[in-house]
Amino acid sequence: MTAADLLAAATDPLAQAVVDQIPGAVLGVITAAGDRAVAVFGLAQREPHAAPMRCGTWFDLASLTKVLFTTPTILTLVAQGRMALDDALTVAIPDLRQYDPAAAERRLTFRQCLAHQTHLPAVEPLYTYGQDPATLRAFILQRVWQPGPPVYSDINFILLGIAIERLTGRSLGEQTLPGGLSFRPDPAECAATERCTWRGRVLRGEVHDENAFALGGAAGHAGLFGTVDGVLDMAQGLLQGAAPALACIRTRQSATRTLGWQARHDGWSGGDACSDAAIGHTGFTGTGVWIDFGRLIAWTLLTNRVHPTRHRNTGIEELRRRVGTLIAGAAP
Numbered sequence: 300m301t302a303a304d305l306l307a308a309a310t311d312p313l314a315q316a317v318v319d320q321i322p323g324a325v326l327g328v329i330t331a332a333g334d335r336a337v338a339v340f341g342l343a344q345r346e347p348h349a350a351p352m353r354c355g356t357w358f359d360l361a362s363l364t365k366v367l368f369t370t371p372t373i374l375t376l377v378a379q380g381r382m383a384l385d386d387a388l389t390v391a392i393p394d395l396r397q398y399d400p401a402a403a404e405r406r407l408t409f410r411q412c413l414a415h416q417t418h419l420p421a422v423e424p425l426y427t428y429g430q431d432p433a434t435l436r437a438f439i440l441q442r443v444w445q446p447g448p449p450v451y452s453d454i455n456f457i458l459l460g461i462a463i464e465r466l467t468g469r470s471l472g473e474q475t476l477p478g479g480l481s482f483r484p485d486p487a488e489c490a491a492t493e494r495c496t497w498r499g500r501v502l503r504g505e506v507h508d509e510n511a512f513a514l515g516g517a518a519g520h521a522g523l524f525g526t527v528d529g530v531l532d533m534a535q536g537l538l539q540g541a542a543p544a545l546a547c548i549r550t551r552q553s554a555t556r557t558l559g560w561q562a563r564h565d566g567w568s569g570g571d572a573c574s575d576a577a578i579g580h581t582g583f584t585g586t587g588v589w590i591d592f593g594r595l596i597a598w599t600l601l602t603n604r605v606h607p608t609r610h611r612n613t614g615i616e617e618l619r620r621r622v623g624t625l626i627a628g629a630a631p
Contacts, residue, residue, distance in 0.1 A: 300631055302328045302336040305596065308629035309622045310338055313600075317341035320613045321585065323352035323490065324602040327527040328626060331538040331595040337527050344491035346501055346607045357484040357524045358601040359492050359507050361582030364523035365456050366548075367480065367533050368471075370559030372463050373409060374547060381466055384410040384547070384558075391462035395440050404444060409462070412455035413559050414552035418446040419454040426497075426513035435513055436461060449553075453510065453520040460519020471517035479529020482517040489524065490603040492584050501607065507584050521582075527601055534590050534597035548578060549592060568616070570623030577627070583609075587619055594630040598623070 306328045317324055323341030337354055344350040360367065376382060382390045385408050389395050396402035403418060411417050429435050439457060460471055467474065472482045486504025494501045497509060506512050508521035516522055537545065547558045555564045560578040563569060569579045574593025581587040585604030590597040600622055604613040 300629065302330055302334040302596075305598070305626050305629050306336040306338055309598075309625040312618065312621050312625070313338075314340055316614065316618050320618070321602050321604045321615070322606050323356075324585075324600065325352060325354065325356060325358075325527045326598070326600050326622065327531045328596065328598045329531045329535050329538075331535070333535060335528075335531055335535075337531075343489070343603065344501075344503065344606065346491070346494065350491070352490065355488065355526055355528075356601075357481070357489040357504070357526055358586055358603070359489070359502075359582075359584045360523045360525050360530070360586050360601075361508060361521050361584040362453075363525070363530070363580055363582045363586050363588060364511075364519070364521050366559045366580045366588070367525065367530065368474075368476070368523050369456050369459050369463065369519045370413060370548065372474070373413065373459055374558070376463070376466055377409070382409065384408070384413075388412070388458060388462055391465045392440065392458070395458075396443075398441065399443075402443075403446065407458070409459070410552070410558065412459050414556050415451050415455055416449045416552065416556075417452065417455055418449070419444050419452045419458075420447060421450045422453045422510075424509070425457075426509040430513045432513070432515035456520035457510070457514070457518055460517075463519065470515065471519070471522065472515060476523075477529065477532060479526045479532055481524050482522055484524040490601075491606045492603060493605045493609055494607045507605065525601075527599060530588050530599040530601070531597065534588055534599065537590055538592065538595060538597055549576065566620075568619045568623070570620045570625075570627060572624045572626075572628035572630075574627075579623075581619065585613070585615055589623055591627055591630070594627060596626070596630050598626050 511521040563577040576593035577591040579589035585602035
């Protein structure tokens with residue numbers, strides 16, 4: 300079964316969705332051996348004028364930043380001996396909640412943040428507290444976060460992003476990235492996202508996530524842009540084992556999570572036909588990537604479903620599951 304065969308199995312519902320639900324999409328499939336196929340649908344932008352979708356269109360990857368940048372960077376630093384997974388974040392950020400030595404945040408570990416096993420909230424409108432990146436980082440580090448049950452949390456990864464900056468001595472926007480991934484893409488080559496009421500314009504080539512924008516455009520939870528080939532290259536590297544601590548991202552830390560990634564479970568975004576060895580992740584803007592180590596395939600579905608607004612039902616959740624079920628179901 301070739302990548303083109305797997306791709307063909309899933310194109311019909313995607314072509315229909317682009318007509319009825321979302322402006323445009325790019326779907327890519329790759330095998331561990333490197334066989335890949337890509338299909339392009341619809342428009343990269345509808346407003347204020349139409350722009351065609353292309354194979355090389357750059358997408359705001361949103362929360363795929365967590366698994367394509369932040370998680371591998373943290374695991375690389377662990378492999379280099381800069382810290383251990385079970386070290387507290389204070390190894391890298393000694394001033395975290397520095398005015399309260401007993402603060403719960405000072406006991407949070409890299410592993411807990413990667414696996415979303417902390418007391419931190421899912422999201423907070425941090426951008427409403429200020430837009431100076433340095434001051435906002437200080438606010439995040441000193442804020443008294445209210446305790447709660449473990450949830451999927453942007454705050455976990457914002458803290459990991461700050462840790463990366465401290466350990467490397469470089470801002471996230473200055474980090475070295477593989478080809479096909481960037482924190483500063485050419486806006487003319489990007490798919491548009493939302494007509495942002497806060498910024499007063501259609502966003503194209505600038506990060507959709509308000510908190511990442513306020514933090515300077517790149518953060519541990521969002522800010523990364525990528526092409527379909529950039530995402531597939533990363534997925535192929537994982538399929539081939541070319542990543543530090545690869546076992547960590549395949550080992551469940553909870554019923555539904557590994558380090559950084561979501562593990563295959565009933566009703567998940569990757570559909571019903573994946574093997575139990577599959578992992579994946581989605582992004583709010585309409586992006587997603589899934590890697591099935593059991594079937595030795597990976598696929599990415601990149602859409603601009605928030606264009607021109609997030610406030611409508613695009614059916615993206617069911618579309619992701621349908622596409623995943625068809626691709627994995629067609630695999631040997």
